Amino acid sequence: MTTQVNLDEADIRILSALQKDGTLSIAALSEAVNLSHNSCWRRLRRLEDAKVITGRVALLDPGALGLNLTVFVSIRTSEHSEEWLKAFAESATAMPEVVELYRMAGDVDYLMKLKVGSIAAYDAVYKRLIAAVKLTDVSSAFAMEEMKHTTALPLPMPQRK
Amino acid sequence: MTTQVNLDEADIRILSALQKDGTLSIAALSEAVNLSHNSCWRRLRRLEDAKVITGRVALLDPGALGLNLTVFVSIRTSEHSEEWLKAFAESATAMPEVVELYRMAGDVDYLMKLKVGSIAAYDAVYKRLIAAVKLTDVSSAFAMEEMKHTTALPLPMPQRK
DNA sequence: AATGAAATTTTCACATT
DNA sequence: AATGTGAAAATTTCATT
Numbered sequence: 001m002t003t004q005v006n007l008d009e010a011d012i013r014i015l016s017a018l019q020k021d022g023t024l025s026i027a028a029l030s031e032a033v034n035l036s037h038n039s040c041w042r043r044l045r046r047l048e049d050a051k052v053i054t055g056r057v058a059l060l061d062p063g064a065l066g067l068n069l070t071v072f073v074s075i076r077t078s079e080h081s082e083e084w085l086k087a088f089a090e091s092a093t094a095m096p097e098v099v100e101l102y103r104m105a106g107d108v109d110y111l112m113k114l115k116v117g118s119i120a121a122y123d124a125v126y127k128r129l130i131a132a133v134k135l136t137d138v139s140s141a142f143a144m145e146e147m148k149h150t151t152a153l154p155l156p157m158p159q160r161k
Numbered sequence: 162m163t164t165q166v167n168l169d170e171a172d173i174r175i176l177s178a179l180q181k182d183g184t185l186s187i188a189a190l191s192e193a194v195n196l197s198h199n200s201c202w203r204r205l206r207r208l209e210d211a212k213v214i215t216g217r218v219a220l221l222d223p224g225a226l227g228l229n230l231t232v233f234v235s236i237r238t239s240e241h242s243e244e245w246l247k248a249f250a251e252s253a254t255a256m257p258e259v260v261e262l263y264r265m266a267g268d269v270d271y272l273m274k275l276k277v278g279s280i281a282a283y284d285a286v287y288k289r290l291i292a293a294v295k296l297t298d299v300s301s302a303f304a305m306e307e308m309k310h311t312t313a314l315p316l317p318m319p320q321r322k
Numbered sequence: 323a324a325t326g327a328a329a330t331t332t333t334c335a336c337a338t339t
Numbered sequence: 340a341a342t343g344t345g346a347a348a349a350t351t352t353c354a355t356t
Contacts, residue, residue, distance in 0.1 A: 002224030018219035022183060025331060039342050041333075052225040056217060058179035060314050063163030064213040067314055070263065072272065089308055096315035102231065102304040111233065111302070115314055141272070143263040147250055151312055153221050153228055153276055154257035186350060200323060202352080 005052050010035055012155050014043055015052065019152040022056045059151065066117045070146065073126075075110040076137035084133065091132035097125045166213050171196055173316050175204055176213065180313040183217045220312065227278045231307065234287075236271040237298035245294065252293035258286045 007015070013033040017024060024032065030040035047053050062068065077084065092098050092112060100113035116122045122140070129135070168176070174194040178185060185193065191201035208214050223229065238245065253259050253273065261274035277283045283301070290296070 001229055002222055004227040005225045007226075015219070015221060019221060020218065022217040022219045026333095027331075036343060038344080042341080045333095050225070051222055053219050054222045055220045056183040057181065057220060057312055058176070058183045058214045059216045059218060059312060060176060060180060061163055061212055061215045062314055064166045064211070065168075065314060065316065066165040068162055072265075093309045096313070098309060099311050099314070101307075101309040103306040103308060104233075105303045105305050108302060110308075111304070141269060142266045143272070144266050145264040146262075147264060147271075148254045148259060148262040150260055151218055151220060152257070153223055153226060153260070155226065187352095188350075197323065199325090203323095206352095 002051070005050050007052070007156070011043060011047060011052075014040065014047065016152075016155050018053065019155075062115060067115045069114075069116045069118060069122060070143040071114040071116065071122050072141045072143070073112040073114060074108040074139045074141070075112065075135055076107070077109050077134070078136040079134060088133045091129065095125060095128065097121070163212070166211050168213070168317070172204060172208060172213075175201065175208065177313075177316050179214065180316075223276060228276045230275075230277045230279060230283060231304040232275040232277065232283050233302045233304070234273040234275060235269040235300045235302070236273065236296055237268070238270050238295070239297040240295060249294045252290065256286060256289065258282070 010033060014029065014035075017029055017032050026037060026041050026044070029044070030037045033040060035043070044053075077088075088110075089101075092101050092110075097114050097116050098112055099115050100111075102111045103109065104111050114122065114125060116125060126138070126140075130138070171194060175190065175196075178190055178193050187198060187202050187205070190205070191198045194201060196204070205214075223231075238249075249271075250262075253262050253271075258275050258277050259273055260276050261272075263272045264270065265272050275283065275286060277286060287299070287301075291299070
């Protein structure tokens with residue numbers, strides 16, 4: 001968790017635009033957000049320096065890579081020792097198929113999101129995982145259809161224009 | 162779902178690098194993947210044209226925006242009509258706090274991931290949702306800690322230096 | 323696959339309000 | 340303290356070999 005940063009409307013407009021399209025040139029961006037070329041450039045620098053923008057990445061099409069399966073894995077454990085957690089965190093985090101991992105409140109202890117190409121590939125990940133650490137209860141839920149998936153976070157103000 | 166694309170090792174290296182850092186210049190990228198400036202540029206174009214790379218985006222820090230809560234919402238419904246689905250999909254998809262939404266196999270019908278700033282903000286989303294469509298069974302699970310979160314998909318070949 | 327050159331874009335120093 | 344001006348440096352893009 002990081003500390004919240006003060007952002008005015010112009011900042012929000014910049015962030016909103018770049019969350020959707022990170023290729024925008026300063027010229028295009030400044031026009032889109034109604035700022036001068038330069039003022040826009042400086043705000044952008046500020047947002048990057050302040051780590052509000054944590055990075056820029058290319059997004060790939062899972063289908064093009066043959067990664068058509070999204071699996072949510074709910075994990076319960078009876079072991080709550082320091083070492084167990086360390087071993088679990090390290091092995092799960094190291095697997096590239098594990099794209100998200102959360103420690104949860106409630107009756108599930110951990111929730112994992114996997115991207116794999118097939119049931120067999122899922123099974124291989126599952127086996128690697130249980131070989132690495134003791135898991136009491138693992139249950140998997142498969143996604144049939146991705147109805148929405150965005151990297152864009154909800155931003156405070158309504159962004160017009 | 163899209164059709165899988167044929168990719169050789171050099172393509173994979175390019176994708177791997179850009180998934181991590183989308184700001185790499187052609188010069189830096191070509192060096193990282195051991196290709197000539199130009200060959201690299203052309204492959205990149207191909208990958209973009211073929212929509213293997215679907216876009217480039219800026220990633221924001223949720224904490225900096227005050228979005229410290231991740232909630233997974235499991236939804237069951239008794240209605241399985243065409244209209245219900247349409248209404249549900251439209252209202253859920255339109256909410257910026259809903260960053261992911263899947264139709265699931267198994268006993269949960271839909272799974273939603275929300276990014277919000279507080280329990281109160283979550284409750285507001287929940288209320289907007291149940292006001293829009295009838296939901297039989299809604300259960301929420303809150304993330305306590307984000308242990309891993311990446312937009313990088315697992316890629317076929319081992320990628321060395 | 324490499325060369326090189328035009329066009330675009332980023333970056334920054336300096337002046338301005 | 341935030342904005343505008345202008346110009347150098349870096350980068351992308353593409354025609355040609």
